[in-house]
Amino acid sequence: MPTYEYHCEACEYTFEELQPITAEPLRDCPKCHQPRLRRLFGTGAGLIFKGSGFYITDYRSESYKAAAKKELEQAGCGSDNCKCKNESD
Numbered sequence: 001m002p003t004y005e006y007h008c009e010a011c012e013y014t015f016e017e018l019q020p021i022t023a024e025p026l027r028d029c030p031k032c033h034q035p036r037l038r039r040l041f042g043t044g045a046g047l048i049f050k051g052s053g054f055y056i057t058d059y060r061s062e063s064y065k066a067a068a069k070k071e072l073e074q075a076g077c078g079s080d081n082c083k084c085k086n087e088s089d
């Protein structure tokens with residue numbers, strides 16, 4: 001049974017919870033009781049947190065690609081205003 005690390009976006013509370021892999025991710029913070037928990041998977045596990053309680057856990061899915069594409073468009077990547085390009089250059 002894996003241990004999941006959770007982080008509360010509301011009060012910055014971070015804790016670990018032992019859960020079956022089939023369990024639903026926790027949402028309500030045990031400290032401030034806001035539904036703002038974010039489950040951490042460690043590095044590079046393909047979790048994207050969109051800032052509004054919207055999670056994508058399957059990084060190969062079509063919905064991820066669509067969301068990522070949309071995100072890029074919103075960020076202006078590829079345009080003259082692209083911060084990504086400016087930073088990498």
Ligand SMILES: [Zn+2]
Binds near residue numbers: 009010011030031033
């Ligand atoms: Zn909290």
